[in-house]
Amino acid sequence: xxxxxxxxxxxxxxxxxxxxxxxxxxxxxxxxxxxxxxxxxxxxxxxxxxxxxxxxxxxxxxxxxxxxxxxxxxxxxxxxxxxxxxxxxxxxxxxxxxxxxxxxxxxxxxxxxxxxxxxxxxxxxxxxxxxxxxxxxxxxxxxxxxxxxxxxxxxxxxxxxxxxxxxxxxxxxxxxxxxxxxxxxxxxxxxxxxxxxxxxxxxxxxxxxxxxxxxxxxxxxxxxxxxxxxxxxxxxxxxxxxxxxxxxxxx
Numbered sequence: 001x002x003x004x005x006x007x008x009x010x011x012x013x014x015x016x017x018x019x020x021x022x023x024x025x026x027x028x029x030x031x032x033x034x035x036x037x038x039x040x041x042x043x044x045x046x047x048x049x050x051x052x053x054x055x056x057x058x059x060x061x062x063x064x065x066x067x068x069x070x071x072x073x074x075x076x077x078x079x080x081x082x083x084x085x086x087x088x089x090x091x092x093x094x095x096x097x098x099x100x101x102x103x104x105x106x107x108x109x110x111x112x113x114x115x116x117x118x119x120x121x122x123x124x125x126x127x128x129x130x131x132x133x134x135x136x137x138x139x140x141x142x143x144x145x146x147x148x149x150x151x152x153x154x155x156x157x158x159x160x161x162x163x164x165x166x167x168x169x170x171x172x173x174x175x176x177x178x179x180x181x182x183x184x185x186x187x188x189x190x191x192x193x194x195x196x197x198x199x200x201x202x203x204x205x206x207x208x209x210x211x212x213x214x215x216x217x218x219x220x221x222x223x224x225x226x227x228x229x230x231x232x233x234x235x236x237x238x239x240x241x242x243x244x245x246x247x248x249x250x251x
Contacts (some may be wrong), residue, residue, distance in 0.1 A: 013204035017211075019221040020192030025207045026199040034105050034200035037097035038112050042188040044164040045091045045229055050175050051184070053168015056089040057133060058181050062096075063087070064125035066114040071125075077111050078104070085111065089166055091153075102201040109214040112196075116189055117219060123178040130173060137167050161229040190222030 015023045042055045064071050078085045083100035085108075096115050098108035140146040150165050157163035167173075196216060198207050211217050 024197040036198040062119035160232040
């Protein structure tokens with residue numbers, strides 16, 4: 001495998017592969033596990049208009065099945081090995097993470113590759129998952145500290161992508177289609193848009209070999225049109241009072 005120069009950086013090894021994937025690793029002595037994750041430049045800050053919430057929705061939908069794994073197989077893929085698999089979406093990125101024993105690093109890498117590059121994104125799965133996300137939004141509305149964070153972002157950055165709700169709104173979640181998700185995935189999920197990092201009982205050389213064997217290193221570079229939103233106007237602290245009255249019954 002050909003790789004561009006590797007440079008140690010405060011105990012962290014870094015390589016940028018020819019396809020643009022950035023690979024980071026840190027060997028941690030005295031452990032038998034490895035944590036590995038993919039950070040994709042796909043967050044709510046990249047959304048606009050009626051697609052607010054699409055990055056988070058895509059994070060949900062990739063777990064409904066890939067070309068290699070069904071939904072149940074994905075859920076059990078690492079759990080049966082004593083490992084774990086998780087994901088989350090922020091304003092800046094979406095992250096897919098696994099933790100396994102060092103001997104199962106290849107399996108974890110393979111699962112993450114499938115999630116990032118081979119999701120099915122079927123219409124029938126979206127109909128079910130949309131209900132899950134709408135329930136998640138309702139739960140946030142019933143959680144005061146979550147509401148405070150959403151209000152803070154919206155008030156600090158009115159009219160800007162930084163103020164978007166990561167989960168979207170009920171209206172946008174109902175509007176996003178499977179075709180929209182496939183188009184978003186095609187734009188965002190390319191190697192130059194991803195940082196793959198691992199830490200634990202793994203050398204940088206072994207990590208590169210595993211990524212080569214599981215398709216990460218040979219994945220086509222792709223063409224990305226991704227642009228960060230313009231810098232927001234300087235946030236201005238405003239005095240305001242927000243009162244939200246709800247029925248005492250929770251959803």
